[in-house]
Amino acid sequence: MKKRLNIGALFAAALLLGSGPAAAEESFEGWLLNFQRTKEVKPVSNKRYQEECGSCHYAYPAGLLPAKSWEKLLTAEALKKHFGDNAELDAATLQSVRDYVLENSADKSWYKRSRKIARATAEGEAPLRITEVSYIKRVHRDIPEAKIKGNKNVKSLSYCDKCHMQADKGVFDDDTVRIPSQD
Ligand code: HEC
Ligand code: HEC
Structure with missing residues (x-):
């Protein structure tokens, strides 16, 4: 139970720190928010x-x-x-x-x-x-x-x-x- 609460807090912090999709690509908070995609390699975006x-x-x-x-x-x-x-x-x-x-x-x-x-x-x-x-x-x-x-x-x-x-x-x-x- 304690563990779950901590993870929740981590995500809440990530949500507060993240400032929109652009920042989400580069920052550690963004990495947390997008942790599913981040198993692989960032696709070409240019x-x-x-x-x-x-x-x-x-x-x-x-x-x-x-x-x-x-x-x-x-x-x-x-x-x-x-x-x-x-x-x-x-x-x-x-x-x-x-x-x-x-x-x-x-x-x-x-x-x-x-x-x-x-x-x-x-x-x-x-x-x-x-x-x-x-x-x-x-x-x-x-x-x-x-x-x-x-x-x-x-x-x-x-x-x-x-x-x-x-x-x-x-x-x-x-x-x-x-x-x-x-x-
Ligand atoms: C001839 C076909 C072929 C080509 C070309 C090829 N791969 Fe693979 N690749 C495979 C196969 C087959 C596996 C093994 C999958 C498995 O483990 O069952 C593999 C595995 C991988 C893995 C590990 C996957 C895992 O599940 O951990 C990575 C990463 C990878 N390839 C990247 C690349 C990259 C980057 C290139 C190009 C530079 C490339 N491969 C070119 C056939 C290919
Ligand atoms: C005129 C054709 C051509 C263009 C344009 C081109 N490449 Fe290549 N590139 C090649 C060839 C041929 C190979 C070698 C393929 C092989 O060994 O089978 C290669 C290989 C590579 C490899 C190594 C792949 C490996 O074997 O791991 C990288 C990295 C690479 N290119 C990056 C780039 C980048 C970045 C650009 C854009 C600036 C680019 N290439 C544009 C023809 C091209």
């Missing part, structure tokens, strides 16, 4: 990012990499040689995309999977790929290569949305995974 970074592959939620990784990926120089492609942006667009991503990176997020990614990347070199993060490597290690690289409907592990049906909502739980068949 139109420019969605358009510029979602044309060759699905637009990765910013909370899938720490800021130190995005800082390396999102420079004018780096984007000219982006995994063998040219993903150059004009200076103003790059600035706004970069600002958005850095504000929402894994190490700044309360979302549960982002916390895991932040922990997995806290030490050492910044990974340039989500698929190089130890936590992400581990959860996929039992999938045979034939179902990934050998599968023309997937191509590589980078195409999260081919298997994770709700990747665009930032949801990666095992109820929403389906590896496409090869034909």
Whole structure:
């Protein structure tokens, strides 16, 4: 009984502290209010990012990499040689995309999977790929290569949305995974 009362008080405090939906995304109080959604990763909420970074592959939620990784990926120089492609942006667009991503990176997020990614990347070199993060490597290690690289409907592990049906909502739980068949 005592425990329940305490949780009630916590929520009341969160309600008082929270100041509308905008604040709810960033603050600890907001995290409490939205605790159901925060099990996963915050979905992309920026139109420019969605358009510029979602044309060759699905637009990765910013909370899938720490800021130190995005800082390396999102420079004018780096984007000219982006995994063998040219993903150059004009200076103003790059600035706004970069600002958005850095504000929402894994190490700044309360979302549960982002916390895991932040922990997995806290030490050492910044990974340039989500698929190089130890936590992400581990959860996929039992999938045979034939179902990934050998599968023309997937191509590589980078195409999260081919298997994770709700990747665009930032949801990666095992109820929403389906590896496409090869034909
Ligand atoms: C011209 C096409 C193109 C555009 C535009 C593009 N990318 Fe990519 N991106 C790629 C390719 C190709 C890969 C490598 C895919 C693979 O290895 O199968 C990649 C990989 C990535 C990865 C690593 C994925 C992994 O394997 O974990 C990240 C992160 C990424 N891109 C972010 C971005 C961001 C942010 C933008 C917007 C600034 C962007 N990309 C725009 C082509 C593009
Ligand atoms: C070839 C299909 C495939 C691709 C592509 C893929 N995944 Fe997965 N993913 C899976 C499967 C299968 C599982 C294991 C589900 C289970 O545990 O039963 C999984 C598990 C996960 C989990 C753990 C889920 C949990 O319940 O804890 C996360 C997080 C995840 N994937 C993220 C990603 C991200 C991010 C990408 C893209 C960079 C990606 N995946 C690309 C198939 C894929």
